[in-house]
Amino acid sequence: MKHDFTTLAVKASICSGREDKLTMVPCFTIFTIIFLLPLSAIASPQQNYHPLNSLSLFELQRVQTILKAQIPHKNLSLHYVGLDESNKPLVLSWLSSRSSSSSSSSTVPPRLAYIIARADGRTREITVDLSANSITSNKIYHGHGYPILSIQEQEAANSLPQTYAPFIASVQKRGLKLEHVLCESSTVGWYGETRENKRVVKVVCYYLDGTVNFFMRPIEGIVVTVDLDVMKIVGYLDRMRVPVPKSEGTDYRESNTRPLYDSHINGFRMFQPDGPSFSIDGQEVRWADWKFHVSFDMRAGLIISLATVYDHEKGEHRSVMYRGFVSEVFVPYMDLSEGWYFRTFLDSGEYGFGLCAVELQPLRDCPENAKFMDGYFTNQDGTPGKQKNVICIFERYAGNVMWRHTETGIAGEKIREVRPEVSLVVRMVSAVGNYDYIIDWEFKQTGIIEVNVGLSGILEVRGSAYTHKDQIQNTEAYGTLLAENTIGSRHDHFLSFYLDLDVDGHTNSFVKNTLKTTRASNMVLPRKSYWTVVRETAEKESDARIQLGSSAAELLIVNPSKKTKMGNEVGYRLIPRSPAGPLLSDNDYPQIRGAFTKYNVWVTPYNKSEKWAGGQFADQNRGDDGLAVWSLRNRKIEKKDIVLWYTVGFHHVPCQEDFPVMPTLSNGFELRPSNFFEYNPVLKTKPPKQ
Ligand SMILES: *[C@@H]1O[C@H](CO)[C@@H](O)[C@H](O)[C@H]1NC(C)=O
Ligand SMILES: *[C@@H]1O[C@H](CO)[C@@H](O)[C@H](O)[C@H]1NC(C)=O
Numbered sequence: 001m002k003h004d005f006t007t008l009a010v011k012a013s014i015c016s017g018r019e020d021k022l023t024m025v026p027c028f029t030i031f032t033i034i035f036l037l038p039l040s041a042i043a044s045p046q047q048n049y050h051p052l053n054s055l056s057l058f059e060l061q062r063v064q065t066i067l068k069a070q071i072p073h074k075n076l077s078l079h080y081v082g083l084d085e086s087n088k089p090l091v092l093s094w095l096s097s098r099s100s101s102s103s104s105s106s107t108v109p110p111r112l113a114y115i116i117a118r119a120d121g122r123t124r125e126i127t128v129d130l131s132a133n134s135i136t137s138n139k140i141y142h143g144h145g146y147p148i149l150s151i152q153e154q155e156a157a158n159s160l161p162q163t164y165a166p167f168i169a170s171v172q173k174r175g176l177k178l179e180h181v182l183c184e185s186s187t188v189g190w191y192g193e194t195r196e197n198k199r200v201v202k203v204v205c206y207y208l209d210g211t212v213n214f215f216m217r218p219i220e221g222i223v224v225t226v227d228l229d230v231m232k233i234v235g236y237l238d239r240m241r242v243p244v245p246k247s248e249g250t251d252y253r254e255s256n257t258r259p260l261y262d263s264h265i266n267g268f269r270m271f272q273p274d275g276p277s278f279s280i281d282g283q284e285v286r287w288a289d290w291k292f293h294v295s296f297d298m299r300a301g302l303i304i305s306l307a308t309v310y311d312h313e314k315g316e317h318r319s320v321m322y323r324g325f326v327s328e329v330f331v332p333y334m335d336l337s338e339g340w341y342f343r344t345f346l347d348s349g350e351y352g353f354g355l356c357a358v359e360l361q362p363l364r365d366c367p368e369n370a371k372f373m374d375g376y377f378t379n380q381d382g383t384p385g386k387q388k389n390v391i392c393i394f395e396r397y398a399g400n401v402m403w404r405h406t407e408t409g410i411a412g413e414k415i416r417e418v419r420p421e422v423s424l425v426v427r428m429v430s431a432v433g434n435y436d437y438i439i440d441w442e443f444k445q446t447g448i449i450e451v452n453v454g455l456s457g458i459l460e461v462r463g464s465a466y467t468h469k470d471q472i473q474n475t476e477a478y479g480t481l482l483a484e485n486t487i488g489s490r491h492d493h494f495l496s497f498y499l500d501l502d503v504d505g506h507t508n509s510f511v512k513n514t515l516k517t518t519r520a521s522n523m524v525l526p527r528k529s530y531w532t533v534v535r536e537t538a539e540k541e542s543d544a545r546i547q548l549g550s551s552a553a554e555l556l557i558v559n560p561s562k563k564t565k566m567g568n569e570v571g572y573r574l575i576p577r578s579p580a581g582p583l584l585s586d587n588d589y590p591q592i593r594g595a596f597t598k599y600n601v602w603v604t605p606y607n608k609s610e611k612w613a614g615g616q617f618a619d620q621n622r623g624d625d626g627l628a629v630w631s632l633r634n635r636k637i638e639k640k641d642i643v644l645w646y647t648v649g650f651h652h653v654p655c656q657e658d659f660p661v662m663p664t665l666s667n668g669f670e671l672r673p674s675n676f677f678e679y680n681p682v683l684k685t686k687p688p689k690q
């Protein structure tokens with residue numbers, strides 16, 4: 001056991017915080033390595049062609065082959081490979097010609113790959129045309145910030161301390177054994193430096209010995225700075241000597257949580273006698289009146305595209321959302337000690353939300369009736385890898401009511417009408433180091449899309465001398481004492497969702513309906529006040545930056561050129577669940593980088609290259625790219641193709657129940673039709689068979 005952990009310690013990376021690790025499989029072996037195929041084998045026409053399909057295994061393979069043949073750099077390391085999606089008009093015209101089946105005139109959008117690579121200490125952006133087998137663009141990026149860290153370089157960095165004499169001495173001084181030490185790479189952020197920083201990470205270490213929950217056993221005070229480009233230790237700090245928290249009570253594996261209390265939950269089944277009611281054709285999903293496309297990206301993870309809902313009255317598929325995904329995840333810690341201040345993560349842009357996505361476990365992560373999809377990405381050397389079962393899709397019947405009424409007001413008649421709610425869930429889980437993010441897109445028959453973010457996994461804790469809260473007097477502990485020597489650090493999670501809604505077409509406007517208290521002027525009746533709706537349509541981006549919570553408002557994306565028979569503009573409403581905004585000061589460096597959190601809601605005109613709310617090159621960026629910067633252009637957004645951005649936020653003050661592993665904490669939002677349909681769209685819907 002101990003020996004296996006040693007191997008494990010060397011191989012771990014931020015995104016290998018997955019189950020495979022516990023079975024002693026180093027992270028990169030979970031990628032199925034694909035053997036070289038001759039180009040002819042992949043030149044065959046694709047099945048289920050769709051311009052928004054994720055790059056397939058074959059396409060990723062072809063990218064590697066083309067790069068090898070056409071870029072002379074020996075040490076080209078790939079940090080991102082993904083679909084360079086076709087322009088929206090091209091995709092839409094392809095789509096309409098497909099559905100009108102007049103395939104003769106349709107232009108098939110090309111398949112392009114966008115690659116971010118490092119070579120000779122510089123970042124390159126490369127575009128590959130997969131049908132022409134050619135590189136169409138290859139340029140050096142001169143701006144600030146660095147690409148996603150590859151898993152392989154994190155592994156290499158994490159293993160460096162093991163052979164570094166000062167580190168070995170620090171471990172020995174603490175009476176610890178090197179073979180139980182495991183390290184992780186932390187990105188470092190930016191703190192106002194004007195000189196270009198090297199591409200460095202700060203490696204922090206943990207202790208296993210008797211548990212797999214090493215995150216609960218930090219070796220506090222040691223920070224090893226590693227330059228990733230030369231893969232060398234360039235800084236070393238050993239500041240503090242506090243005990244490593246005990247291993248007792250930290251393990252979370254069922255086999256190690258003894259005794260197992262029996263709270264008498266019987267078994268259950270999700271049984272659909274007639275099978276599931278959704279179908280998957282390539283990456284397109286159909287369920288009830290919904291139709292949408294599911295794809296997977298190394299950076300964004302799960303992407304939902306082209307969501308349309310069939311309107312039975314109109315007899316047509318009506319568009320709701322062109323594209324939706326998690327654009328960035330900002331997690332700043334509120335601990336200003338030397339070993340902690342830099343922990344201000346942009347999880348998506350630094351580690352890859354998709355790269356960290358894990359294999360879902362049937363019957364545990366997703367119910368019995370789920371279907372699974374695989375995801376593909378590339379290793380640093382360009383070799384494609386597969387993440388099995390990275391997305392699951394299932395119908396949910398949770399015993400909820402879709403609509404109902406019992407009428408007792410008519411003498412002699414008892415009227416009771418109830419429709420159970422059945423929905424379709426698309427799920428991905430990204431385990432970025434210690435944290436597990438569960439992302440659900442839930443489609444409902446009522447036309448609602450509900451997005452839920454669940455946080456689980458393990459807290460990032462700080463080792464401490466304290467063993468009781470009473471010892472912490474007048475000092476800043478930066479967190480909650482969760483167990484002896486274990487402080488759960490305060491922090492936030494902000495997930496920015498990119499929501500390119502196309503409500504019944506792509507010419508949309510953003511409307512804010514403020515509910516305003518009004519004094520009654522009519523003195524005849526005894527009431528003194530009521531509220532009314534003040535409707536404002538945003539003309540420019542500045543009109544659509546909204547901090548929620550201070551006043552009651554309804555936020556809508558409407559199509560001003562489409563009205564219901566009653567004359568209301570068709571729309572979709574954003575219903576945030578529990579909004580949270582930043583508490584850092586505006587001029588604090590992490591906040592400058594995470595400035596997209598300043599407002600809960602933003603609206604921008606559609607621009608293909610404006611995808612990543614925290615900037616395209618997030619690692620060590622300076623806040624000079626990203627949503628907050630684009631929005632400063634204050635472009636017109638009225639009657640335009642617009643993108644809605646909503647940030648789901650959590651302020652996390654840890655409590656003892658978060659130890660040693662956190663019960664899922666949820667937040668999210670709903671996109672709900674508002675005057676989109678002429679009447680309740682599920683009034684005439686047949687209930688499911690009993
Ligand atoms: C390429 O990488 C190898 C192994 O990592 C290293 O020995 C070599 O010096 C590198 N070459 C260049 C040109 O950086
Ligand atoms: C699209 O966005 C990028 C980045 O903000 C900007 O440089 C470019 O000018 C924009 N294009 C248009 C047509 O606005």
Ligand SMILES: [Cu+2]
Pocket residue numbers: 455491492493652
């Ligand atoms: Cu948290």
